[in-house]
Amino acid sequence: xxxxxxxxxEMSVQEAETVTLSCTYxxxxxxxxxxxxxxxxxxxxxxxIRQEAYKQQNATENRFSVNFQKAAKSFSLKISxxxxxxxxxxxxxxxxxxxxxxxLIFGKGTKLSVKP
Amino acid sequence: xxxxxxxxxxxxxxxxxxxxxxxxxISGHTALYWYRQSLGxxxxxxxxxxxxxxxxxxxxxxxxFFAVRPEGSVSTLKIQRTERGDSAxxxxxxxxxxxxxxxxxxxxxxxxxxxx
Numbered sequence: 001x002x003x004x005x006x007x008x009x010e011m012s013v014q015e016a017e018t019v020t021l022s023c024t025y026x027x028x029x030x031x032x033x034x035x036x037x038x039x040x041x042x043x044x045x046x047x048x049i050r051q052e053a054y055k056q057q058n059a060t061e062n063r064f065s066v067n068f069q070k071a072a073k074s075f076s077l078k079i080s081x082x083x084x085x086x087x088x089x090x091x092x093x094x095x096x097x098x099x100x101x102x103x104l105i106f107g108k109g110t111k112l113s114v115k116p
Numbered sequence: 117x118x119x120x121x122x123x124x125x126x127x128x129x130x131x132x133x134x135x136x137x138x139x140x141x142i143s144g145h146t147a148l149y150w151y152r153q154s155l156g157x158x159x160x161x162x163x164x165x166x167x168x169x170x171x172x173x174x175x176x177x178x179x180x181f182f183a184v185r186p187e188g189s190v191s192t193l194k195i196q197r198t199e200r201g202d203s204a205x206x207x208x209x210x211x212x213x214x215x216x217x218x219x220x221x222x223x224x225x226x227x228x229x230x231x232x
């Protein structure tokens with residue numbers, strides 16, 4: 001079974017600085033998708049960025065980028081120029097490609113605090 | 117509103133009672149997912165609908181949990197004989213429903229269930 005591990009329960013960053021959140025996963029599949037979701041106190045999960053495993057190029061969305069290391073099964077999120085609004089829980093998630101299992105498998109999350 | 121909506125926002129019930137949680141997906145989305153998020157954890161998959169049918173219900177913890185989607189749009193998660201351990205946030209997500217797994221799942225704000 002696939003698993004997702006986030007080893008940092010909490011992280012803190014100074015406003016305007018850069019922070020990296022770690023995520024590792026375990027799977028025997030060769031094709032899959034990886035996601036980072038943000039969950040503010042409002043509880044609504046918001047997609048931050050996604051990566052297709054077959055793509056070697058790391059995904060980037062404005063201030064958010066990933067470091068995808070397929071062989072190491074590592075998928076870290078880098079937030080540049082951190083803003084107060086980035087404070088939230090961040091969840092790494094895995095999804096199998098195709099098949100009947102459409103669900104996401106989540107890690108336990110990392111709580112990010114942004115200091116002014 | 118174009119997003120996923122869930123009602124009620126909060127639900128308090130007594131042990132042994134029956135509850136229904138409702139999810140209204142984004143219009144046109146054929147795939148619908150239910151997740152349960154316990155305190156301090158990432159969301160855990162419960163059930164996945166493709167259209168009216170449950171494509172994968174392997175995440176339902178026991179036979180007290182049941183979900184329906186009779187017309188392929190609104191879904192209701194039903195919990196019988198509630199237990200204190202059922203207390204959690206129940207999240208619903210929807211996606212377009214194509215094959216491949218690359219689709220983004222859009223989440224609702226969740227229903228916080230408290231069983232006293």
